[in-house]
Amino acid sequence: MNLRLYDTAARSVRDFEPLQPGRASIYLCGATVQAPPHVGHIRSGLAFDILRRWLQASGYDVTFVRNVTDIDDKILQRGTDEGIPFWQVAMRNERAFTWAYDQLGCLPPTYEPRATGHVPEMVELMQRLIDAGHAYPADGDVYFDVRSLPEYGALSGQRLDDMQPAADSDAQIKRDPRDFALWKSAKPGEPQWHTPWGPGRPGWHLECSAMASRYLGPAFDIHGGGMDLLFPHHENEIAQSKAAGDSFAQYWMHNAWVTTSGEKMSKSLGNSLLVSEVVQRVRPVELRYYLGSAHYRSMLEFSDEAMSEAAAGYRRIEGFVRRAEESLGMPESVPVPDAFAAAMNDDLGVPQALAVVHDTVRVGNAALAADELVGAREARDEVVAMLDVLGLNPYAPPWAAQSDDGAARRALGPLVDVVLAQRAAARDRKDFAVADALRDGLAASGIVVEDTPAGPRWSLAEEI
Template structure:
C-alpha cells in the first residue's frame, strides 16, 4: 500500500510519491532558540521522527534537514534584557534542545544548519527576488528589504487567506509599498546588540525569519524537494511567506506540506511567550520516563490536538508499561529475537496518513495475544508476538530493548549499578524467605516498591521492573 499523507496545500490526503525514486528530502522547521525547549516543541520532533522511521522502514533513503534559528527578534530582545551575547543565549538553549531530543530517542537530522551560517545564501535569494521584481529596498533607504506581497498572485493559498483580508504590520507606510509586505533583510537597529549584524548589498543588517528557511532548504535539498514540515501555527505567516518568496524566485520548493497539530495547556497552545510551558525535566520529577513521554506524544494522530493533563500523561505511562512488561517477560522465555516485518494491519495504519493511534491499538492487541501465549507456555506464539511487537515499536522509536532507553543521559553508565543493587536486595529477600522470615522478606519487597521497583515472582525466580512510584 502506498503511503498517503495529508497535504495542507491541497487540503487533501494524497499518495506520497518521492520526486526521486527511493529517496526522500524533508525540511522541518526547527526552533528559534531564545528559551529552553518545552514538551510542545518535542511533539514536533517526535512526530517527524516517526515519519522518518516509517520511510526508512519501507526502504527509502531519507535526508532530513532540521534548521536552528539562532538569530531572531526574540533572541535579540533576550540578549538585551539579560545583558548577554545573543549567540551565547542561542547556544545554551540549543544544547538543552539537543539533550531533550536524545532523551526522547529522536534520530539526529542528516544536517542541522544554523541560520547564522547561511547569510550568503540568503543574500543570493534576495538578489534574485529583487531582480525579478518581487522584492525592493525600503523607500526610505534605511537598508531594509521587503517582499512585495501583491507581486505574487497566489499569496495566501496555503493558509486559505486573501491578501485583501490580511492586516499589515505597524511599520510606517514610507518604508513599505504595502503594509502586508514582509521583511527579507532588516537593517541595523540602535536598540539591538551591535554584533547581531552582517554586511550586505543593502547595508549592515540581519535576515528576516522567513528568508532563512527558504535559503537553507535550497542549500541542502535543492530547488525542489519532497516534504516541508512544521506545526500548524507556522502555516501563516511563516510557511505562507516561504512559499511566496521561494516560488517567486523560480524555485519549485516543497511538493507536500505536512503540519502537526499543537499541544495545548488549558485553552491555549503551550508557548514560551505565554509562559504556560512544561518541560521534560519537570515531568521526569513526577516519575514519567522519557520513553513514556515519547509514547504520550506519538500515540495521538499527528493532526490531532493534544490537550495536556497530568492524568492523561499518567495513563499513557501505564499503557506503555504494559507493553514493556510483556516484552520483558517474553524475553525471559524466548530471548530477544530479531524484529521482522511489521504486521500488515500496522503497515496499513501507518500508510494511512501515519495513523499511530490505530497502529498502537494493533500493538496492544498483539501484546494481549502474547500474554495469552505466555500463560499457555506456547513458545512459538510468544516468539511471534514478541518479534511483531518489537518491529512495530521500532518504527515508533519505542522498543524497550533499544539501547537508547538505557535511562537517559548517563543512564547507560548507571544501569549496571542499579542492576547490582536490586540483585543484592533480592538476594537478601531470598535469604529471608529461605529462613521463613516473612516479615523481613516483605520489608525488602516494600522498600523496592517505594523506590519504584516492582518485583514479580516467576517459576524461574524473581523478576523486577521499573513500576509506578
C-alpha cells in the same frame, strides 16, 4: 498499500510520490532558539521523527534537515537584557533543544543548519528576487512584494484583501502593508552583515528558503512544521522560493499543538511546560509515548493524569517485552504486521498502529501464559519491530542505555537474592507474615517482587 500523507497545500490526503524513487527529502522548521523547549515544541520534532522512521522502515533513503534559527528580535532582546551577546543566548537554548530531542529519542537530523551561517545564500536569494521584480530595497530593509505574486496566500487559504492590515509602523516605506521583511537594516548596537543594500540582519522567513534549497535543492519532497507556522512563516517561505523560480516543497505537513486547559501551549502565554521539568515526573520514553499517542494533526490536551495513563499503557507493552525476554532471549528482526503498516501508511495513523501493538501484546501475553513459545516469540518480535518504528524500542538507543540499570542490578542482585531466600524459607514454613514483611521491605526500597511459576522475579520500580 502505499504511504498517503495529508498535504496542507492540497487540503487532502495524497499518495506520497517522491521526486526520486527510493529517496525522501524532508525540511522541518526547527526551533527559533529564544528559550528552552516546552513539550509543544518537542511534539513537532517527535511527529516528524516518526515520519522519518516510517519512511526509513519503508525502505526510503531519507535526508532530514531541521534548521536552527539563531537570530531574531527576541533573541537579540534577550541578549541585550542579560548583557551578553545574542549568540550566547542562541547557543544556550540550542543546546537545550538538542538535549530535549535526545531525551525523547528523536534521531539527529542529517543536517542541522543555522541561520547565521547562511547569510551569503540569503543575499543571493534576495538578489534573485529583486532581479525578478518580487522584492525591493527600502531604507536598508529589503521587502517581499506580496502583490507581485498572484498566488500569495494560497497555502494558508487566505486572500490578501481579507487579511487584517498589519499594525506595522513601517507601513510608509512598504508598497503594501502586508509586504514582509526579507532583511532588516541594522539598528545601532545590533549585529550586522554587509549586503549590497547596506548592513543588516536576516528577517524571519528568508533563512528557511535559503537553507532548504542549499541542502535539498530547489525541489524537495516534504516541508513540515507546526500548524501555527502555516501563516505567515510557511506562506512567506513558499512565496520567496516560488518567486525565485524554485519548485520547493511537494508536500506540506503540519502538526497540531499541545494545549493546557484548552489553550495552546505558548511561551508568550506563560503556560508552557518545559521538557526538562516534565521528564522529572515521567520517564522520557513514556513522555514520547504520550506525545505520540494522539494523531499528529489532532490537538493534544496535556495533563499529568493523561500522561500517567499513557505511561501505564507503555509499561504494559514494555513489561511484555521484558518478560518475554526471560524465556525467549533477545528479539529478532521481523517485518511489522500488515495492520500496523496499513495504519502508518494512512497518514501516519499512530493511534490505530498502537492499537495493533496492544492487540499483539495481548496475544503474546496469552501465549506466554500458556507456555506457547512459538506464538509468544512471533508476537514479541512483531511488537519490538513496531516499537522500533515508533522510536519506542526498549532495546534501541537511547532507552537501552537508560533502562539498563546494569551497575545497580549487579550490586543489588546478591543482596536481593539473600532477602528472597529468606522469604522463600518463610513461605516454605507457611510463615506468611514474615514473607510479606520481607517483600514489603524490598518494596519500600523500590524493589518490586513478583512470584512466577519459575520463582520470584524482581525489578526496580519505575514510579517516581
